[in-house]
């Protein structure tokens with residue numbers, strides 16, 4: 567079974583996707599490939615069917631549960647993280663948002679690239695991001711929003727950071743289905759990335775900018 571076959575099984579909400587992932591891992595398939603071209607692609611296909619009203623909420627939920635279980639199988643096979651953390655990131659889904667698969671992958675990718683990551687879960691009130699960032703002395707706060715209705719809740723975190731004079735301490739970045747660069751700029755976030763790989767590049771840039779502004783003071 568190829569990653570593309572697995573994507574099709576997930577799209578069809580077929581539980582045998584789990585067995586297929588297991589078999590592929592036993593046959594030494596590339597876990598990153600299985601994740602991207604299999605599971606994430608499968609979710610994209612489910613999202614398209616939902617949009618076209620071929621699937622409804624029940625299918626969306628069953629499909630994402632299968633995807634989540636596939637990710638749990640693949641996860642231990644992904645490369646290990648390095649020892650010395652580059653920077654500290656607090657990340658989660660903003661208030662009102664239950665989508666955690668996307669930011670979970672960003673967290674994983676950041677860890678693989680040497681960041682210390684604190685995952686906050688879903689439906690996180692703005693102030694909890696600030697409290698956690700202060701507690702762990704974070705460099706970056708990562709906000710995930712998949713719904714048009716939850717993007718304004720990213721703005722609340724940016725506003726708290728500004729109002730509490732924390733702009734020099736924390737860079738705020740956003741991502742997730744319904745976000746884009748334009749929306750990030752509109753709400754005054756420091757950055758946006760389309761996916762987990764770009765999120766690593768963005769976080770590295772954020773750290774550099776933070777260091778530069780610290781030495782300029």
Ligand code: B12
Nearest residue numbers: 613630663664665666667668708710713714741742761762
């Ligand atoms: C799975 C899913 C669900 C699952 C979530 C399960 C879970 N544990 O996460 C469940 C069933 C719970 C769900 C519920 C709902 N969903 Co939903 N869901 C999806 C679906 C199919 C896939 C999303 C996903 O996880 N993709 C997999 C990830 C890995 O892919 P990705 O987006 O490429 O991820 C990358 C980026 O987003 C980025 N990223 C993510 N977070 C962050 C954070 C930072 C800081 C950075 C830098 C980057 C970053 O990096 C990720 C990894 O590369 C999408 C459709 C779609 N095409 O996106 C709809 C979708 C997001 N859902 C939608 C809707 C409408 C809903 C519901 C309102 C449905 C309902 N009627 O109840 C509820 C809302 C629940 C809530 N309050 O949040 C709509 C949103 C439309 C809109 N314009 O707002 C979508 C777009 C479907 C559609 N086409 O209509 N959903």
